[in-house]
Amino acid sequence: MFKFIKQIYQKCSSMKTGLILLGLISLVSAIGTGIFPDGFPRTTLFRLLILFLFINMFLCTASQSKRFINRIHKKQIIKWLSTKQGGTLLLHTGIILVLIGGGINSIYGQTAQIIIKEGDTISVSKLISSKSAFKLKLNKFEIKFNPDGSPAQYYSGINIISEIKPLVKASISVNHPLKYEGVKLYQESFGYLVVTQAENGGKKIGKTIKEGETIKPPGTSRIVRVYKYIPNYNPQYGMETKTLRPDNPRVMFSVYEDKNLLGVGVARLGEPVKIDRDTIVKFKAIKLYSVINAKTDPGLSFTCIGGVMLVVGVFLALFISQLLKPTNMAGEDGSKDILAEDNH
Amino acid sequence: MFIYILAAVFNFVDLKKVSAARAYSILSLIGSVLNLAALVAMIIVNRRLPLATGYEFLLSFALVMVVIYRFMVIKDDIRSAGGFVMLIAALLLFAAAIQIPGNYNGSGPLMPALKSPWLGVHVLTAVIAYGGFALAASLAIMNLAGEMEPKTSSSIYNLVAGSFAMLSLSIVLGAVWAEQAWGTYWSWDPKETWAMITWIIYAIYLHLHRRQGWKGKKADILVIVGFIIVLFTFFGVNYLMSGLHSYS
Ligand code: HEM
Numbered sequence: 001m002f003k004f005i006k007q008i009y010q011k012c013s014s015m016k017t018g019l020i021l022l023g024l025i026s027l028v029s030a031i032g033t034g035i036f037p038d039g040f041p042r043t044t045l046f047r048l049l050i051l052f053l054f055i056n057m058f059l060c061t062a063s064q065s066k067r068f069i070n071r072i073h074k075k076q077i078i079k080w081l082s083t084k085q086g087g088t089l090l091l092h093t094g095i096i097l098v099l100i101g102g103g104i105n106s107i108y109g110q111t112a113q114i115i116i117k118e119g120d121t122i123s124v125s126k127l128i129s130s131k132s133a134f135k136l137k138l139n140k141f142e143i144k145f146n147p148d149g150s151p152a153q154y155y156s157g158i159n160i161i162s163e164i165k166p167l168v169k170a171s172i173s174v175n176h177p178l179k180y181e182g183v184k185l186y187q188e189s190f191g192y193l194v195v196t197q198a199e200n201g202g203k204k205i206g207k208t209i210k211e212g213e214t215i216k217p218p219g220t221s222r223i224v225r226v227y228k229y230i231p232n233y234n235p236q237y238g239m240e241t242k243t244l245r246p247d248n249p250r251v252m253f254s255v256y257e258d259k260n261l262l263g264v265g266v267a268r269l270g271e272p273v274k275i276d277r278d279t280i281v282k283f284k285a286i287k288l289y290s291v292i293n294a295k296t297d298p299g300l301s302f303t304c305i306g307g308v309m310l311v312v313g314v315f316l317a318l319f320i321s322q323l324l325k326p327t328n329m330a331g332e333d334g335s336k337d338i339l340a341e342d343n344h
Numbered sequence: 345m346f347i348y349i350l351a352a353v354f355n356f357v358d359l360k361k362v363s364a365a366r367a368y369s370i371l372s373l374i375g376s377v378l379n380l381a382a383l384v385a386m387i388i389v390n391r392r393l394p395l396a397t398g399y400e401f402l403l404s405f406a407l408v409m410v411v412i413y414r415f416m417v418i419k420d421d422i423r424s425a426g427g428f429v430m431l432i433a434a435l436l437l438f439a440a441a442i443q444i445p446g447n448y449n450g451s452g453p454l455m456p457a458l459k460s461p462w463l464g465v466h467v468l469t470a471v472i473a474y475g476g477f478a479l480a481a482s483l484a485i486m487n488l489a490g491e492m493e494p495k496t497s498s499s500i501y502n503l504v505a506g507s508f509a510m511l512s513l514s515i516v517l518g519a520v521w522a523e524q525a526w527g528t529y530w531s532w533d534p535k536e537t538w539a540m541i542t543w544i545i546y547a548i549y550l551h552l553h554r555r556q557g558w559k560g561k562k563a564d565i566l567v568i569v570g571f572i573i574v575l576f577t578f579f580g581v582n583y584l585m586s587g588l589h590s591y592s
Pocket of ligand 1: 088547550
């Protein structure tokens with residue numbers, strides 16, 4: 001019985017098993033990216049393979065470390081760590097930590113998408129768990145442009161409102177997320193809202209609408225759909241905007257009656273558009289909304305430490321030792337005594 | 345324009361090499377100097393590292409490979425692979441040249457997500473790794489063809505080992521950048537997945553290399569397969585699959 005367990009243990013911790021697992025993982029990934037690009041990492045097969053790899057590497061590295069530690073108390077640790085074996089050990093431990101961090105993230109990590117328009121306030125803690133409750137107010141969404149009109153950066157100017165902490169004014173932009181109470185907030189994208197007003201005689205209604213939505217003006221059976229906001233209109237580009245910079249803003253709209261399309265038009269901001277005998281529609285202004293991604297990752301510290309160990313380890317094991325002995329065959333420089341068992 | 349001439353020069357080099365070793369070394373030198381000049385020109389015009397578009401990447405890739413090869417010639421004295429190395433460099437430049445008309449929008453400013461110091465180091469390390477893998481594969485092919493000195497096997501191992509370290513660094517730096525820009529250090533987009541596959545294949549090679557049976561032909565084949573996967577990661581993924589990395 002004991003022998004049997006020992007055999008299983010040896011199989012599980014052998015390098016051969018590890019390599020077979022690695023081969024299978026790459027095979028499944030290769031097929032996966034072709035067949036279902038979004039889904040394969042979430043399939044049971046793939047998760048099982050990663051789990052087995054984790055167990056295998058954990059056992060294998062644990063037994064390596066044990067031998068390593070047994071040897072080092074005689075000499076200084078730094079000197080040993082800087083050898084090829086030390087680097088290899090560091091590298092494998094790093095991979096294990098990355099796997100742990102990734103595992104924790106896939107189980108406990110959360111993400112939420114926050115769509116918020118200028119001037120609005122949203123409770124972030126209702127969407128995602130944070131250390132203490134807080135709300136987010138979008139003061140202004142701003143796009144900075146390059147001289148050629150292409151976007152240089154997207155900024156969400158925000159206030160963070162907490163019940164227990166002082167107000168924080170901050171800005172979130174691409175590549176510059178904000179971390180608050182364990183939640184990371186990322187600039188993801190943005191969109192336009194059109195402030196629209198419809199008027200018939202004395203009757204006025206106003207509505208702030210998204211692209212694709214409609215407004216039903218008073219005193220007519222016609223309906224107006226805001227099809228698209230075009231920040232820099234140029235007839236040559238048709239419905240596409242020339243640049244995102246609002247050099248020549250227009251609103252493209254269509255008018256319907258009983259679901260029949262009556263016509264399509266392009267209007268300036270504030271320009272009165274007569275859509276029926278006495279009915280006028282104005283697209284008064286543009287409001288921006290920002291899409292912010294909120295995320296928690298309780299495994300991130302494992303992943304980070306693991307990543308650093310991986311890189312340091314790989315350089316110690318492969319780069320530095322290769323530079324020092326450029327023409328020596330690797331694996332023959334005394335590493336056998338530590339790893340004598342993996343010659344299956 | 346520049347590049348068409350360059351590619352021609354490199355191609356030429358390969359043909360000449362057979363007949364005259366001197367012509368080969370002069371031409372390959374001219375080739376790399378032109379390659380370097382093109383990159384420097386791009387740095388000056390765009391005021392940033394030439395690593396943000398597929399086209400720029402290929403140019404750097406070819407140069408890195410040739411430069412590492414020069415070092416290896418000096419250090420390990422392996423000359424006979426020269427023609428093949430030049431041929432691969434020429435093919436890379438040719439691929440770059442094909443990209444110009446449709447894909448070259450690189451003279452403009454970068455989109456916001458690419459404006460990160462991590463981008464530079466991420467792509468730079470990838471270029472070095474790919475250059476090293478390309479060279480290792482060239483040597484492996486020559487080895488299989490039986491034209492190499494016995495020392496090459498260990499040169500190939502050293503190259504793969506060094507490039508593997510660079511690739512690991514590149515992947516980790518890419519993850520740091522993705523964490524900042526997209527909020528996930530790893531999102532399993534096709535490019536990332538194929539980079540991981542590349543990484544695993546070379547890891548398998550490094551592990552197998554410790555065994556007796558895996559130092560000759562079989563190992564060479566694995567190195568070549570690895571490089572084919574590198575090429576697929578670079579070209580195939582860009583053209584066949586869409587993902588977050590589709591800009592390059
Ligand atoms: C993604 C997974 C892995 C990577 C990237 C990786 C990477 C490496 C590298 C770069 C080396 C050094 C090779 C050399 O010096 O020639 C190495 C050595 C080694 N690896 Fe892995 N490895 C991985 C998984 C595994 C697994 C699953 C096992 C076994 C359970 C394993 C066991 C070993 C052993 C025993 C050595 C020999 C150490 C030495 O030669 O000093 N590795 N690994």
